[in-house]
């Protein structure tokens with residue numbers, strides 16, 4: 144048996160012994176009393192009775208051995224700034240922000256919503272919450288007021304941490320007006336707002352509520368704030384993710400299990416070592432940013448590189464398609480993590496840029512978030528000359544479900560496949576309707592995970608255990624299994640291939656969006672009667688959203704000019720409510736949408752027509768002419 148096969152088998156057959164061993168990778172204030180409690184499925188409690196702290200493991204425990212080594216390297220090609228913080232400096236910064244939050248009344252269990260661009264203060268704020276035992280809830284800075292307001296209402300934060308603005312491609316995006324509007328819309332009102340001022344956009348401060356971070360941090364310059372020891376099962380954070388309803392779910396994570404899962408993944412999967420530099424190009428608004436910009440690398444004693452900017456813009460804000468490779472050379476990055484879309488963007492640049500810099504420090508490039516197509520994988524693999532490691536996971540899992548564990552044993556990757564199940568994950572493929580296990584090679588079914596789920600996996604949906612069970616664990620009749628909502632197959636060697644979502648979630652440039660959320664934003668428009676949003680294959684972004692709208696009054700889109708005007712209004716409405724990311728690539732007008740006789744939208748058929756595929760079985764369609772209209776609207 145191969146070394147990995149044995150490692151995997153132990154994790155499944157003797158999970159307690161296996162994870163007790165992995166738990167040694169982190170510091171505990173009190174050792175765990177019970178490694179695994181799976182007595183109330185599908186809920187799992189890992190390391191109960193053990194007390195620890197994420198911030199202690201990410202920062203404090205490294206002070207003795209590597210206090211002067213870099214911990215956080217913050218680079219912005221948007222503002223042309225580059226700043227490195229040692230573990231000692233990070234320790235001081237985090238305590239200053241922690242003291243500021245305490246002054247605003249934040250303590251254990253309180254929620255702090257973080258709505259910030261990729262600046263070091265965002266990482267300080269996350270670590271400060273962890274230090275105090277407060278629950279952070281980071282909302283991606285590209286989301287707009289409507290998305291933010293619904294998250295404020297669900298998380299009911301005591302404090303919001305934000306900034307004057309973000310910037311993308313030289314374009315300043317003011318956050319403060321979006322935040323003010325969100326707080327105006329939400330029924331819950333945070334007591335205080337803590338604001339980093341980058342000098343990018345003017346801010347109107349609300350007396351008594353808004354505080355400038357610089358002033359509070361200055362006041363608490365010499366703050367000493369000890370870590371609050373938390374039970375392993377206490378909540379560390381929530382992060383919202385899209386599903387099939389218009390209402391995003393708060394994915395809730397524990398403390399001890401998450402710390403152990405990350406420490407183990409840094410060793411066995413990413414093979415990142417203390418003293419080295421990790422560079423993830425993601426954003427703190429996504430789960431990758433939580434696990435592999437902030438916590439994972441720091442827990443492993445690595446420096447983490449935090450990057451604000453496009454992959455094609457230099458420090459002087461001039462075009463530079465080699466900026467990431469320049470940074471790899473400069474900071475001797477050993478492990479890099481990005482998304483297929485970013486590589487497809489780079490593919491449009493001169494390939495010679497990959498050879499211009501000394502990339503000898505780099506051991507591997509990890510790509511995740513969306514399917515990695517073979518031409519993209521080959522192009523970057525040949526260009527960099529290092530292994531390209533596809534890894535498949537979800538916001539819900541917190542760390543990779545399928546990949547290869549080169550830290551355990553060098554394992555061959557196959558183009559097109561993220562790899563094999565990671566230790567701790569019982570991954571199965573089930574028949575869509577019968578729920579029967581498909582164990583043969585190349586049989587297509589739904590990818591599911593059998594409990595108990597490993598450490599780091601979501602505990603529940605924030606404040607809604609019932610929704611957690613109903614949404615994820617009850618999709619297969621008669622079986623309590625977790626559905627990933629992805630189609631997959633497994634080949635004869637046990638490698639999995641992911642074939643897209645089974646639900647109405649789409650993936651735009653590696654970002655997960657619910658088509659229902661976009662539909663809700665569009666149906667709010669006064670001139671819209673009905674709408675269907677589908678994800679359509681796109682050469683650069685993987686998928687883009689496309690909207691088909693039935694106007695209330697046919698005249699509203701009767702000629703090209705009025706249609707164009709209405710398309711613009713609808714796009715703006717989505718961007719204003721949800722953010723530019725969710726804006727459909729195109730809006731087309733039709734007089735009816737294809738539905739079944741029972742009134743269910745035939746999204747898969749619409750999608751197939753958009754992608755010029757066979758729409759499949761249409762026996763249940765109410766009006767075949769509606770599909771024909773979709774086809775015609777595309778060529779219009």
Ligand code: AMP
Nearest residue numbers: 511512513514534535536537538641655
């Ligand atoms: P998120 O929760 O935003 O990370 O999105 C998770 C979803 O992205 C998964 O359910 C998949 O549909 C997709 N996904 C993530 N990583 C991969 C990958 N390596 N290959 C294919 N699809 C992926």
